[in-house]
Amino acid sequence: MFPQEHQEQFAKLRQHFLxxxxxxxxxxxxxxxxxxxxxxxxxxxxxxxxxxHKLAGISATYGMAALGSRAEAAEALVxxxxxxxxxxxxxxxxxxxxxxxxxxxxxxxxxD
Numbered sequence: 001m002f003p004q005e006h007q008e009q010f011a012k013l014r015q016h017f018l019x020x021x022x023x024x025x026x027x028x029x030x031x032x033x034x035x036x037x038x039x040x041x042x043x044x045x046x047x048x049x050x051x052x053h054k055l056a057g058i059s060a061t062y063g064m065a066a067l068g069s070r071a072e073a074a075e076a077l078v079x080x081x082x083x084x085x086x087x088x089x090x091x092x093x094x095x096x097x098x099x100x101x102x103x104x105x106x107x108x109x110x111x112d
Contacts, residue, residue: 014062018109025105027051032098040091045082052078052101067108070101 031048035041052075059068074097080086081094 021109025102049078070104074101
């Protein structure tokens with residue numbers, strides 16, 4: 001167990017992370033909107049990959065395994081899309097994965 005002073009600092013960092021979740025959700029939603037309007041876009045995929053990658057990495061640290069799993073799933077699909085233009089089926093898988101991720105972001109934001 002962490003000493004008390006570290007527990008308090010960790011709690012502050014976790015609260016800060018939680019406070020950023022609505023902004024992260026909006027960012028993902030904006031990128032998905034661009035994809036839906038313009039179709040596959042390498043620049044958007046790169047940005048979406050970075051957002052999902054960061055969420056996947058930090059979520060487990062703060063005890064949010066479900067959020068981390070959703071982010072990892074989206075990250076893996078987006079990673080493939082940024083390397084190879086996705087077919088229609090893969091494109092829709094990305095849309096579904098990001099939708100599930102944003103739902104989890106909303107759930108966590110409302111819960112905590």
